[in-house]
Amino acid sequence: MADIEQFNWRAHYEKRIAAVDAFVVLWATAGALIVRFGTVQSESVISKAGVPDLFVAVILAASWWLMLSVWGSRDSRILGYGHEEYKRVVGASVWFFGLIAIVSYTFQFETARGYVGIALPAGLLSLILARFLVRQLLQVERRLGRSSARVLIIGGASSAEHLARSLTLHPMAGYLPVATYLPGTAAGTTVSSDLGLTNLGRSTDAESIARTIEAFRPDAVALSGGVQLPPQTIRALGWALADLDVRMIMAPALTDVAGPRIHTQPVAGLPLIHVSTPNLAPRQRFVKRVFDLAGAAALLIMLAPVLLVLALVVRTDSPGPALFKQDRVGAHGAKFKMLKFRSMVVDAESRLGDLRARNQGNGILFKMQNDPRVTRVGRFIRRYSLDELPQLLNVLNGSMSLVGPRPPLPSEVEKYEAHVHRRLLVRPGLTGLWQVSGRSLLSWEDSVRLDLYYVENWSLAGDFLVLLRTIRAVFRRTGAY
Template identity: 65%
Template sequence: MDAAVVLWAMSGALILRFGTARGREAITSEFEPYGAVTLVLAGVWWTILGLSGSRDTTVLGYGTEEFKRILTGSFWLFGLVATVSYVFQLDTARGYVALALPAGVLSLLISRVLIRSLLRSQRKVGKSSSSVLIIGGVFGAEHLARALGSQPMAGYRPVSTYLPGTPPGTTIGGSLKLPNLGHDPSSAAIVSAVREARPDAVALSSGVPLAPSVIRELGWALADMQIRMIMAPALTDIAGPRIHTQPVAGLPLIHVSTPNLGTGQGLLKRCFDVMGACLLVAVLSPVLLAVAAVIKADSSGPIFFRQERVGAGGQSFQMLKFRSMVVDAEDHLAALRAHSDGNGVMFKLKSDPRVTTAGRFLRRYSLDELPQLFNVLNGTMSLVGPRPPLPSEVEQYQSHVHRRLIVRPGLTGLWQVSGRSLLSWDDTVRLDLYYVENWSLAGDIAILLKTVRAVFSRQGAY
């Protein structure tokens, strides 16, 4: 796929740039053989994509690292072209490069998205995944097995366990139904079980009850068998950029940096919010006007609905939405609380009688949320962040949940792209805290792109 895409991009740039008679003269001239240049650059581009690790099985089909490596490799290539052209005084056609780079990068990203859709359908049924033998204590092995099983798109499929040091007959949680291959803590017994099972990878869970010498011998044996070894530390909800490994006396020490909540990062996020919100308001202004007209024609009352929400630092603000309910909706809330379909803290009702006819359509496609762009502009919200909570919800927070108020609430966020109202309260909190602890600009961009898909899929929207 990569080879086809880069060859298409380079050939397309060649045709568009030199499609005229004058352009063909440039191609066939003695000093500008762009036909050969096209083939060479396509080959080099394809090679750099491989060297940058964009096709590595550990990143293929899951997370944003795959896309980062595609962008990095592509810009390295064209930076190299610019440098060589400058050093050797080559008169490289700028239009040719300007066409090939964006066309190739965009096509590569689209092709990888298509590959992900194929992988998603295959990995849901256990295909195109690495089979994993999990070694560890009962609780550690069960936690790791459930974590890997909950994210099939990561490409790891637990198939069995090995529980060293436990009594014979011990297994992990019954619902997982993973066979246990042994209990002997010796390296010879573990290697024998691995040879029999032949997994693609062996994962050691946190707190595995094995001596360092046994783990070292196991690593050697797995290397000889061409089986990957994975170490799963006890760290949870920590993103890759915050993890750094430092070898000390033969030990790989894992350093976890502090969350990106400094002044510089905050300023970067604010600039991104303002520019993004201005662009979206300009592009979506016809939609905003059309929605306002529909609401006015559908039912009597104001176009906008204002509601008190809690923002960064626990400060209250007025959140804007397009009105999707009858005017006196808040007066009927108490009578409906007993029928909530929410997660215990947030009130949600799948068939809310207060929602107007136009409001059902607006909520289905999240159009009622668009006025929050003005909250982004006035600084009370961000484009991406935790869900803005009601004061009544904040009153029910446990102490650790207040960490989600460190940053501005968002128009969209991990909650929005992960199921919305279908999530439990614990999952909602976990996603929000993960975002706060691991914020990055690249992560915000990825969430915004996923939001488009979430809106049209309508999953959890009611």
């Protein structure tokens, strides 16, 4: 019974999402009808053409629901991880209401602009929130080892081990390595024992591999980069997997490269993968800057009372100014003064040398969980990252961005290896991937990897999701000290 439930988790989850979508879009369209025209008992629900607006609302809800399906927003391959699911929800909704506008204009239908103006934002925000809540339930299930695809990994020992570790480190993606198949390797070759993966075989012919897969019955088979199989064998294996209804996943030897940089081009039956150069185009830089300006200005206006209170509390708690200015290195190596609420005593910099031996950071970065230089109020505002709020002024003046790599100290940049300098290709951020992934608990290598991933795979949707994850990270306080 457990195996059947495991095998059908995709269908169960897609049905769950479909039901949630139906409820949300019906609520949004019916709610917009009531807000715009009054209750269903009101005479205003009858349009000038004699067609009940309530009937129109139901038709719109059904059409919107179908559009979400046609757009692939319920595809199990994108559900529960990453931001592609949200992008498809937004795309389907915007295109749907765009089509309504075009049809209404073409055929001169009396569609109420106010009604559409309420239904679209209300429904879109509700859909995203509902998808987020359902995703949290899915992630709980995946932490318990359920609702994940059981993956058999085929490849060389080193590449199979790398793929297995990568999938194991990201269980929320929904791929659970359960075994390996190492074609063409010597007897006794296995992946590291700490992964707990049994090797099922070493044969290189498609029939033997297919028989093993049929007996093991995984949900998916992943071929890691550099697998020792000729193209004809891989093609035959693909046919066999299609007959067995087992998904086939190709994992090329590309590290930290996201979808926007990858483009496929079929040439003579070969799917050539093009990887674009990881540099922000002028148009992307302009969009990011506009996003930063609008976001920072809005946050400063909303948080102005909080900033004033924090400044007063910091001043009265210990001698010294409310703001602390520190030299940091920004885009392309330019230095700037980063602003923070002062969380330490005024002579903290001069006392740093005496504490170096007690560093609990990751080598390059100095961190102490119980730093004696931190004031009483400073400990509180650090716990909730409130000391970072003045950096919104840095965002306004262009020295920082809302989202980006961590702003490094000049002394840290001096210790950088050559490839780490790529972190400086964009403005540093008030928040970023490393902040929402563990902060001080991360190793230096993981911090660099996350920052470089951000630099090379930037997207506006990614920035928006990092900001949403920042709210959760602040309240969870993981790695904040």
